[in-house]
Amino acid sequence: MMMSLRRAALLAVALFAPRATLHAQPAGMRSTRPIVVASKPFGESYLLCEMFAQLLESRGIAVDRRPGLGATELAFGALRRDAIDVYPEYTGTGLVAVLHDTLTDSLAADPRRVFDQVSRHSAERFGVHWLPPLGFQNTYAIAVTRQTAARLHLRTLSDLARESAHLTAGFTADFIGRPDGLAGLRRVYGLVPRAVRPLAPAVKYQALASGAVDVVDGYSTDGMLARYDLVTLVDDRHFFPPYEAAAVVAPAIARTRPDVLGVLGLLSGRLDEVTMRALNRRIEVDGVPVATVAADALRALGLMPTGSRGSDVASATASRPSLLAYAWGERRTLAALTMRHLALVAASLFAAILVAVPLGLALERRRPLAEPIIRALGVIQTVPSIALLAFMIPVLGVGVAPALVALWLYALFPIVRGTYSGVRDADPDAVEAAEALGMTARQRLLMVRLPLAAAPIMAGIRTAAVITVGTATLAAFIGAGGLGEPIVAGLALADSRMVLSGALPAAALALLVDGVLALAERRVMPAHRRH
Amino acid sequence: MIAPRTSTAHAPAALAARGVTCRYADHVALRNVSLEVAAGTTVALVGESGSGKTTMLRCFNRMVTPDEGVITFAGVDVRADRAELLRRRVGYVPQHGGLLPHWRVLRNVALVPMLLGEPSPDDAAVAALELVGLPAATFGHRFPHELSGGQRQRVALARALAARPRVILLDEPFGALDAITRAEVQGAFAALRTSLGVTTLLVTHDLAEAARLADEIVVLRAGQVEQRGTLADLQQRPTTDYVAMLVSRAAAAAAALAPR
Numbered sequence: 001m002m003m004s005l006r007r008a009a010l011l012a013v014a015l016f017a018p019r020a021t022l023h024a025q026p027a028g029m030r031s032t033r034p035i036v037v038a039s040k041p042f043g044e045s046y047l048l049c050e051m052f053a054q055l056l057e058s059r060g061i062a063v064d065r066r067p068g069l070g071a072t073e074l075a076f077g078a079l080r081r082d083a084i085d086v087y088p089e090y091t092g093t094g095l096v097a098v099l100h101d102t103l104t105d106s107l108a109a110d111p112r113r114v115f116d117q118v119s120r121h122s123a124e125r126f127g128v129h130w131l132p133p134l135g136f137q138n139t140y141a142i143a144v145t146r147q148t149a150a151r152l153h154l155r156t157l158s159d160l161a162r163e164s165a166h167l168t169a170g171f172t173a174d175f176i177g178r179p180d181g182l183a184g185l186r187r188v189y190g191l192v193p194r195a196v197r198p199l200a201p202a203v204k205y206q207a208l209a210s211g212a213v214d215v216v217d218g219y220s221t222d223g224m225l226a227r228y229d230l231v232t233l234v235d236d237r238h239f240f241p242p243y244e245a246a247a248v249v250a251p252a253i254a255r256t257r258p259d260v261l262g263v264l265g266l267l268s269g270r271l272d273e274v275t276m277r278a279l280n281r282r283i284e285v286d287g288v289p290v291a292t293v294a295a296d297a298l299r300a301l302g303l304m305p306t307g308s309r310g311s312d313v314a315s316a317t318a319s320r321p322s323l324l325a326y327a328w329g330e331r332r333t334l335a336a337l338t339m340r341h342l343a344l345v346a347a348s349l350f351a352a353i354l355v356a357v358p359l360g361l362a363l364e365r366r367r368p369l370a371e372p373i374i375r376a377l378g379v380i381q382t383v384p385s386i387a388l389l390a391f392m393i394p395v396l397g398v399g400v401a402p403a404l405v406a407l408w409l410y411a412l413f414p415i416v417r418g419t420y421s422g423v424r425d426a427d428p429d430a431v432e433a434a435e436a437l438g439m440t441a442r443q444r445l446l447m448v449r450l451p452l453a454a455a456p457i458m459a460g461i462r463t464a465a466v467i468t469v470g471t472a473t474l475a476a477f478i479g480a481g482g483l484g485e486p487i488v489a490g491l492a493l494a495d496s497r498m499v500l501s502g503a504l505p506a507a508a509l510a511l512l513v514d515g516v517l518a519l520a521e522r523r524v525m526p527a528h529r530r531h
Numbered sequence: 532m533i534a535p536r537t538s539t540a541h542a543p544a545a546l547a548a549r550g551v552t553c554r555y556a557d558h559v560a561l562r563n564v565s566l567e568v569a570a571g572t573t574v575a576l577v578g579e580s581g582s583g584k585t586t587m588l589r590c591f592n593r594m595v596t597p598d599e600g601v602i603t604f605a606g607v608d609v610r611a612d613r614a615e616l617l618r619r620r621v622g623y624v625p626q627h628g629g630l631l632p633h634w635r636v637l638r639n640v641a642l643v644p645m646l647l648g649e650p651s652p653d654d655a656a657v658a659a660l661e662l663v664g665l666p667a668a669t670f671g672h673r674f675p676h677e678l679s680g681g682q683r684q685r686v687a688l689a690r691a692l693a694a695r696p697r698v699i700l701l702d703e704p705f706g707a708l709d710a711i712t713r714a715e716v717q718g719a720f721a722a723l724r725t726s727l728g729v730t731t732l733l734v735t736h737d738l739a740e741a742a743r744l745a746d747e748i749v750v751l752r753a754g755q756v757e758q759r760g761t762l763a764d765l766q767q768r769p770t771t772d773y774v775a776m777l778v779s780r781a782a783a784a785a786a787a788l789a790p791r
């Protein structure tokens with residue numbers, strides 16, 4: 001038993017190792033650590049992240065890509081604590097959602113002043129450095145279908161507010177919660193839709209096109225606006241602040257790496273809205289890989305030598321291969337992600353067993369404590385994974401560590417519960433007789449109580465394992481990799497093949513892990529119950 | 532892990548309780564109880580539920596620690612050594628057998644010899660199974676759930692005897708059996724007891740069983756000794772109304788079954 005556990009631990013370590021060296025610098029480069037380039041989970045953010053990364057690489061600076069971090073709070077929280085080094089952000093978001101500054105009329109009218117205020121306050125409060133804007137705005141685009149616009153004579157947000165009592169809105173959770181989102185629209189325009197459906201970014205356009213909702217929040221540079229022939233309503237009361245895109249840089253890098261600031265600064269003022277809409281469209285509508293689009297864009301700007309290779313998928317064409325062809329093309333990546341997923345699950349589950357089984361046994365000896373403690377562990381289950389991951393950034397940063405701790409926390413409850421009730425309820429007559437005939441407490445535990453409790457303990461472990469395989473997909477939100485990576489990216493890029501290329505292996509993995517544990521369960525099952 | 536077997540084979544294997552009082556949170560289980568079991572004899576503790584008879588029995592293998600009083604085993608205070616070492620020298624059969632369900636019969640019976648570090652626990656188990664009339668060749672490889680109720684109690688008895696203890700404690704060992712099986716297992720035990728000469732403390736609520744198996748009967752009621760003596764003593768000179776009632780009830784039950 002001990003031997004196989006040790007082997008499992010070694011395997012877990014071995015599985016993590018390759019990833020750690022995946023983005024290591026080629027030999028001969030400076031031996032500084034790679035720059036961690038991140039993004040938020042939507043298409044344009046992925047694209048800008050990739051452009052930053054390729055630009056830095058082309059100048060001999062090693063990078064570690066961590067795209068798709070949860071959302072603004074997670075990304076900015078990680079940045080200001082130096083857990084990531086750079087990601088693309090928008091001035092309006094920085095002003096309202098990060099700094100919680102109020103938007104005055106004079107600010108709203110002048111993008112320049114918004115940038116000055118945001119960059120000054122970010123530097124003062126967090127040491128975070130905003131590079132000069134990239135040159136385009138990506139503001140909220142409240143959009144309706146062309147038919148709806150024509151039927152209700154909608155041109156502005158004021159028009160929309162007039163008709164809003166008859167309309168159903170499909171807004172992203174982010175937009176519903178932000179002060180510069182739904183709440184502000186209600187305050188400034190009196191916009192009160194008949195109903196508001198929270199929708200994932202990936203599905204909101206389909207929902208609009210199918211008539212399930214009448215109005216959505218889009219981004220003005222979104223490729224989808226053109227694809228679905230939507231009408232963007234004019235912000236006639238200048239409610240939305242300017243959303244100028246810019247690279248934001250973590251305090252440590254801003255202080256110590258002028259070379260990085262210099263390279264990233266090459267993009268300042270170089271991207272306009274027309275360009276961005278075209279680039280986003282190539283990704284979201286035509287399905288061209290992000291790395292290809294990023295490389296092409298950098299070449300078009302003259303920032304990359306024309307012969308240089310964008311990435312190993314630069315040869316991809318604009319035509320979309322089928323799911324199978326796509327998965328086959330990505331098989332190496334998917335295999336690596338699957339192994340990494342498995343390693344995350346194995347390591348966190350192993351650690352959870354090491355803690356939860358002894359804890360369950362200890363609680364059985366202090367029963368008054370048992371229910372409160374087990375209930376407290378149960379409460380952890382109700383904390384949304386994203387929130388749990390966000391709580392951990394201050395302590396553990398981003399990457400594998402916080403993901404492991406979160407998965408470990410989720411796995412404790414079923415194992416402790418199974419161990420506690422299993423040992424508590426194990427054949428009391430037999431346990432009593434074993435004691436009365438002279439077995440020591442340790443002998444009773446190892447030879448009687450644990451074997452008799454094997455079934456509920458294994459049931460707890462199997463439950464924890466399947467939960468962990470599922471939850472581990474969320475590790476992608478915190479840059480820990482695994483099969484969540486293509487799921488998060490696919491949702492952000494509206495690419496269902498990419499989503500499925502992560503979701504299907506994850507489902508298969510859950511079945512496989514459960515099956516393997518079922519075999520293990522047969523091995524540890526007390527002999528009299530094996531048939 | 533296992534202490535060598537330092538048995539004092541020549542000392543009288545007598546059990547004695549002196550002035551034992553046991554209190555639980557809400558009631559007193561035993562109140563100043565004293566009793567002795569002479570070496571080689573059988574004493575039955577008789578009483579109804581709550582009389583304290585099981586608590587008294589469990590004091591002798593330290594499954595219960597009295598609040599007051601002294602328990603001795605061959606003249607030595609039971610607290611003299613670690614509880615496990617005492618228990619391995621005392622056979623024990625609970626009401627439902629208490630066999631380990633995940634162990635085969637042979638391993639169950641070999642338990643105490645194994646704990647004692649005897650060289651061949653399995654041989655001891657084979658011999659003990661032979662004693663209770665269950666040949667190891669037929670029954671040794673079965674799991675407890677593959678046995679009848681009577682067979683399980685015989686296996687429990689074999690387990691209690693396998694290390695050849697000089698004392699065994701029986702807690703309603705036949706209580707869960709049907710009448711025919713009970714008579715059969717009682718018979719087997721009676722024969723064994725005589726041939727082995729083992730000192731026995733038997734807890735039962737059945738006066739007839741006590742009369743059949745014990746040399747002396749101790750009647751317990753509400754944690755106190757009501758009367759002690761042979762069945763004849765109890766029948767002819769009951770010291771309390773309770774004992775008189777107990778005796779007459781048992782007699783009435785026997786009379787009802789007697790051929791007319």
